[in-house]
Amino acid sequence: KPEAYGGAALDYSYSMVFAETLGQIRCGGVPMAIGVQTDMATPALARFGSDELRKEFLAPAIAGDYVACIGVSEPGAGSEQAAGTMAIVMEAGMKRKGQAVDHHQIDAMTAKIIENFERQQNAFVTSASMLDDGIIDPRDTRNVLGFALSICTDTRTARPMQFGVARP
DSSP, X not given: OOGGGTOOOOOHHHHHHHHXXXXXXXXXXXXXXXXXXXXXXXHHHHXXXXXXXXXXXXXXXXXXXXXXXXXXXXTTOSHHHHHHHHXXXXXXXXXXXXXXXXXXXXXXXXXXXXHHHHHHXXXXXXXXXXXXXXXXXXXXXHHHHHHHHHHHTOOOOOOOOOSXXXXX
């Protein structure tokens, strides 16, 4: 990361040693989160962000005060794409049954799908539904990361389970 924002301007050999060290952690989530921070989100911000954005977000991320994140979208996975796909399916179903295509019904269904997607995209909804790992107040980043790392490095051995696990 750039020295001007608190980085050490190290080359990729240091990243490889760091990645190999993270590989020793006995869980996947924490090394992945650290990798996103160090090798995905902050390099993009360092390379493409304005000086103002770098000062506001990159410097605190390098200092360990902020955790960076990346929003990833899959092609065809958005609300409008889902609604469009369902409209095609609904229209084809009407034609297959020999019914007249009801564009008002298709439009109503499309609007309902888009509204449903957008309502569920709220971070609090996804966290409450346990669809993500929760929301961390940026001011608590260091404490949460330290706690997560302490869990991953805990050397206690698990006792074998004596009972079954019921899953919904």
